[in-house]
Amino acid sequence: xxxxxxALGMAPAIASITIVGLPALGYGPARAAEGTLxxxxxxxxxxxxxxxxxxxxxxxxxxxxxxxxxKLDNNANPVPDLAESWTxxxxxxxxxFQLRAGVKFHDGTPLTADDVVYTFQRLKNPKTGxxxxxxxxxxxxxxxxxxxxxxxxxSKPTGPFLTFLAFPGNFIVPKxxxxxxPSLTSHPVGTGPFKFVSYSPDRELILEANQNxxxxxxxxxxxxxxxxxxxDTERANALLGGNIDFASRVGTKDYDNIVATPGFAxxxxxxxxxxxxxxxxxxxxxxNPLVRLAISYAIDRQAMVDTLFFGHARPILGGPxxxxxxxxxxxxxxxxxxxxxxxxxxxxxxxxxxxGVRITMILGSTWQNLVEQGPLIKAMxxxxxxxxxxxxxxxxxxxxxxxxxxxxxxxNMFWLSPLADPDDFTYLNYRCGSGMNPQxxxxxxxxxxxxxxxxxxxxxxxxxxxxxxxxxxLKEMPLxxxxxxxxxxxxxxxxxGWEPMRTGMYWNLSKVxxxx
Amino acid sequence: MTHYLIKRAIGxxxxxxxxxxxxxxTLNVLPGKASTAALGLNPTPAATAAFNKRxxxxxxxxxxxxxxxxxxxxxNFGKSYQTEISISGEIARRLPVTLELTLGGTLVALLIALPxxxxxxxxxxxxxxxxxxxxSLIGLSLPxxxxxxxxxxxxSLRLRWLPPGGYVAPxxxxxxxxxxxxxxxxxxxxxxxxxxxxxxxxxIVDALGREYVLVSRSRGAxxxxxxxxxxxxxxxxxxxxxGAMEVGxxxxxxxxxxxxFQLPGIGSLVLEGIETRDYRVLQSGAxxxxxxxxxxxxxxxxxxxxxxxxxxxxxxx
Numbered sequence: 163x164x165x166x167x168x169a170l171g172m173a174p175a176i177a178s179i180t181i182v183g184l185p186a187l188g189y190g191p192a193r194a195a196e197g198t199l200x201x202x203x204x205x206x207x208x209x210x211x212x213x214x215x216x217x218x219x220x221x222x223x224x225x226x227x228x229x230x231x232x233k234l235d236n237n238a239n240p241v242p243d244l245a246e247s248w249t250x251x252x253x254x255x256x257x258x259f260q261l262r263a264g265v266k267f268h269d270g271t272p273l274t275a276d277d278v279v280y281t282f283q284r285l286k287n288p289k290t291g292x293x294x295x296x297x298x299x300x301x302x303x304x305x306x307x308x309x310x311x312x313x314x315x316x317s318k319p320t321g322p323f324l325t326f327l328a329f330p331g332n333f334i335v336p337k338x339x340x341x342x343x344p345s346l347t348s349h350p351v352g353t354g355p356f357k358f359v360s361y362s363p364d365r366e367l368i369l370e371a372n373q374n375x376x377x378x379x380x381x382x383x384x385x386x387x388x389x390x391x392x393x394d395t396e397r398a399n400a401l402l403g404g405n406i407d408f409a410s411r412v413g414t415k416d417y418d419n420i421v422a423t424p425g426f427a428x429x430x431x432x433x434x435x436x437x438x439x440x441x442x443x444x445x446x447x448x449x450n451p452l453v454r455l456a457i458s459y460a461i462d463r464q465a466m467v468d469t470l471f472f473g474h475a476r477p478i479l480g481g482p483x484x485x486x487x488x489x490x491x492x493x494x495x496x497x498x499x500x501x502x503x504x505x506x507x508x509x510x511x512x513x514x515x516x517x518g519v520r521i522t523m524i525l526g527s528t529w530q531n532l533v534e535q536g537p538l539i540k541a542m543x544x545x546x547x548x549x550x551x552x553x554x555x556x557x558x559x560x561x562x563x564x565x566x567x568x569x570x571x572x573x574n575m576f577w578l579s580p581l582a583d584p585d586d587f588t589y590l591n592y593r594c595g596s597g598m599n600p601q602x603x604x605x606x607x608x609x610x611x612x613x614x615x616x617x618x619x620x621x622x623x624x625x626x627x628x629x630x631x632x633x634x635x636l637k638e639m640p641l642x643x644x645x646x647x648x649x650x651x652x653x654x655x656x657x658x659g660w661e662p663m664r665t666g667m668y669w670n671l672s673k674v675x676x677x678x
Numbered sequence: 679m680t681h682y683l684i685k686r687a688i689g690x691x692x693x694x695x696x697x698x699x700x701x702x703x704t705l706n707v708l709p710g711k712a713s714t715a716a717l718g719l720n721p722t723p724a725a726t727a728a729f730n731k732r733x734x735x736x737x738x739x740x741x742x743x744x745x746x747x748x749x750x751x752x753x754n755f756g757k758s759y760q761t762e763i764s765i766s767g768e769i770a771r772r773l774p775v776t777l778e779l780t781l782g783g784t785l786v787a788l789l790i791a792l793p794x795x796x797x798x799x800x801x802x803x804x805x806x807x808x809x810x811x812x813x814s815l816i817g818l819s820l821p822x823x824x825x826x827x828x829x830x831x832x833x834s835l836r837l838r839w840l841p842p843g844g845y846v847a848p849x850x851x852x853x854x855x856x857x858x859x860x861x862x863x864x865x866x867x868x869x870x871x872x873x874x875x876x877x878x879x880x881x882i883v884d885a886l887g888r889e890y891v892l893v894s895r896s897r898g899a900x901x902x903x904x905x906x907x908x909x910x911x912x913x914x915x916x917x918x919x920x921g922a923m924e925v926g927x928x929x930x931x932x933x934x935x936x937x938x939f940q941l942p943g944i945g946s947l948v949l950e951g952i953e954t955r956d957y958r959v960l961q962s963g964a965x966x967x968x969x970x971x972x973x974x975x976x977x978x979x980x981x982x983x984x985x986x987x988x989x990x991x992x993x994x995x
Binding site: 206207209210217288290291292293294295345348361362364389391393400402403404528556558560561565575590597598 | 711720722727758830834841843937940953955
């Protein structure tokens, strides 16, 4: 009798310990999303349909609202997302993806393999004019083998294929809405951790938590209130003044100030945000590789890091593949840290310019950080006898004249690779006739190397090919890589759990919580 | 008076039509295309062709103009190339913000100009006059964005009295709305206030030196009556004329202030449209701004004509 009473008495005790204790250990029902995280981004998206959106600002949002078959982890390695698992056949060209069960689009419609097939057929359709068509160019066929099984047949083995699937442009769209329904460009509907609510162009974009997201406990905030503040100083002020909780891409001169202020913290991460000096490789004097090499040797990259980036950058002493990439080869770092003026002068003399040379540098006036580089580059090149005249023009004219027509001598540019595969740092910039090659550089040998490196699944072989390509690039110097800027984010200490991503995306905001 | 009003109103409509043609022609002739702006760093020929086809940019310019103006006359400004958001909807949402900012700026300008001008004229020639004039000179010399930045630094970051930016609609929370609009309105108002104070003071002093004032005083009119009835009424004409121009300037200056204080107004909409060569946004936004300035001037001209009957009759100047 006493034993039975004892057992009865223990039951509520055990029950309460279980209810209280297990969630504390991380088990039990996931904590409900709460709070509104106010975030400051730089530029507003231009369209939110993955097939039509081109700019990084759009991809940042697409990354939160839609999902892909794979996603990239913090170090840019592809991991399962909508595809739970996959098999690759022995030829390395047939990928069979098993989709996660129970995934729903934000309007409640279940995700099926038909949506995957439709998505990629649309991307490959020439009428769509998909800007990143090179990523899907080796997909010969895609079909649904079952409601949750999609099979891709590639025309040749494609090393970065799983990484491409994690690119926001290739994220899965709802077939029924893409075919008929309000345009996804202004009314995006996906399977991502956040649902689109509203967008006031270049002012504010509001997202709310997707309660049916398939990862338990994600997202951790109820609402994401994104404010677009293009000016670095204003964005920093908005954080310090309490208008936002999280500021992305903090200006280099503001970062140290912010993290030194009590109540604020920051993260700094080396990603794929690299800067280069663009040279027109078809017309004199920059059509001569010796002149381009002279420009490279005239630049003191450490000085650029110290003065323009306040230390928040890393000099590029070899090719554009970043130091954290698996394809990085230290042996290609042959450029001296502080440049070599004597070597630069000697190269110019060899090229037939013993008394120096005059060139014009065009700066795209919309990009603050590029315009700031102008005077420093001019001063550095002057030491080697290269007399630079700086001019600037506003973006649309710049894109037409310089970027599309190639009507310039030198300029500068930067880019953040959203994929961080070595292919992404090379294929678009150096290939003959590429839209991202305003240098108009064309070397069939290099093209062959890059094609080979892309269309093989053997990682070790890819790495060797990229090393070869880098060595060739260092001899020809089609463009002059200068520095990789670190990605700086700052936030109030109420924001917990932020981890920066090498790709510069903000998916990890779905793992962030707001205390207090 | 009604006849004058009708004539002027027709004039505004005709001017707007001419303006629409000029706007359209100028914007479409600018170097740089919407497609290159939209397609970023990787404009493949296929993507460019698809983009132009989707937004009807491959049609002849004349067709594009009539298509646009036809829509405008039905109240449909089309969709933005960048976001496909309805422009008329966006303008309807943003115009009130700029209007509130302009109104606020104008009020601040008047609150600065009128008292300062009165004080200066009452004590003209004394040190008070000198100080008042100096203050107005400083106000009108500083560009609005410099004033704005300084105000943010002091009131938002150091004193933490006011937020550094943002917007809340008055219908949602009037108190916060006024708090957020205070610094922006102040930045704009200080410049115009300085200018208007000078104009008004000069006008009053000038009028006070006229013969009819002397006559009035010698007939025993009180100082106050003379000041109000004669001097101020006469001085108000140039004041109102310049004031109308200033309202237009405040509306234009709002663009930069909207950027600094993150206000979702029509100025920043047009500014972004320039960046991206979003022709539909630019054309429609610029047309709305032109219409506003014309209507504001019409309104002010009515007030001036009311005060000064000479303005109603074309030949009797």
